[in-house]
Amino acid sequence: MRAATIRDGRIEVVEHPDPEPQDGQLLVRVKAAGLNGADMMQLAGGYPAPPGVPQDIPGLEIAGEVLSCGRRAGRFEPGDRVMAIVAGGGQAELAVVHERTAMPVPEELDWTAAGGVPEAFTTAHDALFTQAGLMCGERLLVHGAAGGVGMAAVQLGTMTGARVTATVRNEQHRAQIAALGVHAISTEGFASEGEYDVILELVGAQNLSENLDALATGGRICIIGVGAGAKTEINLVKLMGKRGRIHGSTLRNRPIEEKAIAARLMEKMVLPGFASGDLSVPVTETFALADAPAAYERFLAGGKLGKIVLQT
């Protein structure tokens, strides 16, 4: 099979041996695989793949057709459309995934859209609901709402009846995020806009102090992305006064049982939103697998709105 491959800090598309499904795994003919910020970190050498997955093939989410099932894998059959987060190796023609972490692709979604769903929506759902316990009527602030996770988060927030504010740096993107039905503002001075019960941080540590100022009593800050900087000063008295919580999280290194639970929650709570029309997949640009280097270049150039997806 061919796969996007990290060689000396660059992306190439080269031949690899076909993977084989182990007990409980599915062999998937990948049709689409989204790019994520974590792939860029891995490319830069800063985010090695965990043991047990290809070390040199990036890709944390796939959508594709089941080709064959390993022993004791009974949830899906060959020909089924599935999508899943994977710990690595997704940007390839073939990938293996444990059936408990795979979800059916809703019939409303084509391959490209499905390839942009697992990482963005699982990350957003896990942070907002499993961790922060976002509820109807609460005020949600999403920092960095123009990315894949951000656009998933504002839609999930709206779907659950939260009042959503989104910070977006790029002015043109701000209008497009506002079109999702949320209050889209610039990052500067966001703390003066009000109090928030949940703040989803997808940008960096530099927002932390203002996040604490803008936090409602009993509020939760979820730190999911810190690409713009990880270290900052914190005033713990502020956190105490707000009776607040700060959560940090990543999906990639979780054990399979936690990823399986996240997938079940996705099936129950998120996938119906694609059928109802409440949710759409924010794919902004697609590239053929052979053009993976260009796709990475586009991602690294920044300023994108939503997901970049490889068609494999």
Added chain:
Amino acid sequence: MRAATIRDGRIEVVEHPDPEPQDGQLLVRVKAAGLNGADMMQLAGGYPAPPGVPQDIPGLEIAGEVLSCGRRAGRFEPGDRVMAIVAGGGQAELAVVHERTAMPVPEELDWTAAGGVPEAFTTAHDALFTQAGLMCGERLLVHGAAGGVGMAAVQLGTMTGARVTATVRNEQHRAQIAALGVHAISTEGFASEGEYDVILELVGAQNLSENLDALATGGRICIIGVGAGAKTEINLVKLMGKRGRIHGSTLRNRPIEEKAIAARLMEKMVLPGFASGDLSVPVTETFALADAPAAYERFLAGGKLGKIVLQT
């Protein structure tokens, strides 16, 4: 009535008008009232009392006898022994408290012991269980275990089947904390002693970086006291990698409904521990109300083990 009173940054004991119980409140003849770090902050002008309580009478916990009940107060009768956290005004001969925030005094406890229970045990129980969800078998680290909250926390941790480690600066106190059946260590290099599922911070921000190093995956850090310093640098990537949470909290400013819930949890989960012998109240020194200035001096001198209680 006489009450400890803040006058120009000093404690005096002076006459005040008797308080009157409003709807739902109890008038209590206070028999004992513990001192807390928050009283010292209030004395220094840094922690003003919330609206609706005496601004100049410190005291956040009381034990005493019900003298009379306001309208629609039906939980207790005159003569009943009660104890409660109050938002202020506790260090006096008389105090009013809403009946929903009051608890019966277990018959095993004398007045002095009861006066040292509400703040220390409610704070510790709320942080460890309501916030951090401490469970049987988990590893608990308590920083600053020689104080009232710290000694309550190590006992509650042991009672719930957690494996408890306590940091104690004073070497003599360390031996006495170890006698509670926990692993007592010096603060220096605590992070090398192992991983902790829950870390209760009662000292200050300077431990935060090492707390993150010592946190187990999915671990929770509860910030309850930062007397030794509130500001520090935080590396959010560490928090993300541990999938950790940082909680900050205070009891004093909570609305009455939250205090009432905390009191019900105390009745159900903590008070039986005094009857069973699992819990004891760590009172180290008592002072008569008239000697309140000396009690404050003793507290401010530091190096105490457990609670200082006024006998009123």
